[in-house]
Amino acid sequence: MRFGKLGWVMLLGGLGVCAGAVAEVHGDALRNDPDVKEAYRYFYDLDYPKSVALFEKVQAAHPGSPDATTFLLEARVFEELYRQDLLDTTFYANDGFLTGKHPTPEDPTVRDRIFALEDRVEHEAGARLSKNPRDVDALYARGWARSLKAAYLAMVERGFSGCFHLALAAHGDEVKVLQIDPQYEDAKLVVGTYQYVIGALPWGFKFLFGFAGITGSKSRGLEMLRDDFEHGPMTSAEAGTVMALFLRRESKYQDAIAVVHKLEMQYPHDFLFHLEEANLRKDAGEGMAAAKAYEDLIEDAKKPGYFPSSHVELAYFGLGEALQGQRHYDEAAQAYEQTAWTQGVGAELKRRSLVDAGKAHDLNGQRAKAVQDYHWALDNGADTTQGELAKKYLKTPYHE
Template sequence: MKTSRIAWLIVLFMAGVAVSHAEVHTNALNRDPLVREAFQHFYDMDYPAAIERFQRVHQAHPNDPQATALLLDAEIFQELYRQDLLDTTFYANDGFLTGHHATREDPTTRDKIFALADEAVHEADERISHNPRDVDALYARGWARALRCTYVAMVERGFASGFRLANKAKDDAQKALQIDPDYVDANLVTGVYEYVVGALPLPFKFFIGFAGISGSKKTGMAMLHDAGERGIASSVEARTVITLFLRREAKYREAIEVVRTLEAQYPRNYLFALEEANLRKDAGEGMVAVDAYRKVVASAERPGYYASARLELAYFGLGDALRGQRHFKEAAEAYEQAGYTQNVGPELKVRSMLAAGQCRDLNGERDVAKRDYQMAIDAGPSTSRADQARKYLKAPYSGA
């Protein structure tokens, strides 16, 4: 996205003016005052407050798949955040697809999420059976399927089943756009599908049974930019996804420009502030990135500044930034703070303690390194990183 366009978006958002919706169609529920209020809490990451309001919307609109999908969205992202699975460093390379990872699925939460997803699809099916051109129902069904796919892929690591859901979600969103090209929110699901399938390594396509199915990164990014600029229910999500995809492509300056539009709109969103620090680290900004992480931590320590701040994510990023500057002792301490944080997710704990052990080895602290490796193994014994930790228990990590 051109710098001039980004600057214009920042001006609009800071002025509190929405990008022109005159030519954009959407479900009327997306403009409901209670829905907008719920989304404000959602993007401030106050998930309990958002869920309480979406539950009221859900109760007030029985048999409406959009109302059900709104509640499903909040429930899923609350759970992903609880498990530290909204850390974009986890998805910025293909190791996410190929490694064995540690997650701690809560069956009660899973059942609630799947029940809401089934409910939304059933409600949409009922409406589509009476009117196959019901754009609102098609969009809601596609969105619900995409949300369920997100949970299945990120928590259960069920990539084959997840991509089958994604394919159905894309079909729904694509049909909605064919019926109404101005239903811009549907660009989100279709754009993500196009980009992800276009970016998948060929061996992985064979593995999940997607050989021969094509996608286009260029087309996907164009659709996401449209949703980011003009979408009503999808603008924030589209720009968030854009930053992740730009990060994967090492286009860090462009990604920083996009994430700063999100920070301007939602300054109390912990993950948007954290993402700017992540991007500055990946861009090789060295101590500027270190300072950015420390600023995030300082803000999180201000009472009430963030509704919810999982500091282990910032400490892990800080460790990475310090490690990149060869400040191995400080990096190890930051990683250990991440790993020792109360209620840290198992995946992040394994990653943190493995990295801490490596930095302790590089700093000549072999006994402490061995302790950290053992903690990584204990946190996720069947993971790929635990296998690495076992290797370094036998012989010190040398950086090779």
């Protein structure tokens, strides 16, 4: 994947000690609550309404608990990111997502609800920390809540300055957790992500960050993420997802696929884990095998109840990319157009798919169809990076 400086900052804020054998894993005792376990089962099936409903019940049963509020915040944030098609890693691998103009339609009601929940965690955690500064559960909850808000700021609002400051604050909280309790495995998600992201920066940026006392190591970060993936009681799946993303960036596709396979076995009804395997096969250059994986995923999504929640537009888009990579331009254009006209498709994905459909038509010598796709892209956002590309290709046909 191709990331600029802002990309690393987004990942540092949005995803979110010595490695080795773990004799005993520590963590928030509330994770053992039956309702919490059931809510997370729905969460990883992407059935967010049921997950949110149960987490609201947990929060009501534990007033003043920053942990319970953070559970609900996590479900609310990911529910919104999924609604807007922002949980497919392919979205961040193309056309300067983080440096271009890619507005998404923000829902003020959802935003206010998310910000209010994060504020509540700050208040609840602060109250406990004022009595006991070494309260690891309160520190962990506050750090995780800050990283979740940072993810929303980066991915929906593109508010990278605010995201960066929240990310640093989240990292500070989780470092303190591990200093107090090195076996608090869940805290390694944010710290390990931070370590990798800073370690992966170009030397010049790393040098500047070093002056501010900010250092990192890619190998150290991956080591911590693997610890969390293998032992974390709450954030194992999140650590595996981030680790697969970083392995993908390192072109270690088979290692990443192995991680995703474990997640698929653990959560067989999670549409996104199956999608990520197809994405990895595409990036690994498996071509038509990747296309077959997308097609199988689309067919599985049509089966009643197979996935509690599926966004097939993401699979159609991946199919288009796989087919275009194999120079099957006509079929690729059809897949991209299917993406664009799928009910509920996110605004940015719709624009991207229409421009890519036009490019595929241009490559196939179908100029009239390409022009139509570019006009449709403009109709859905002329003052965007994709809109600018559509204008460019209306003047001059796209060519490789």
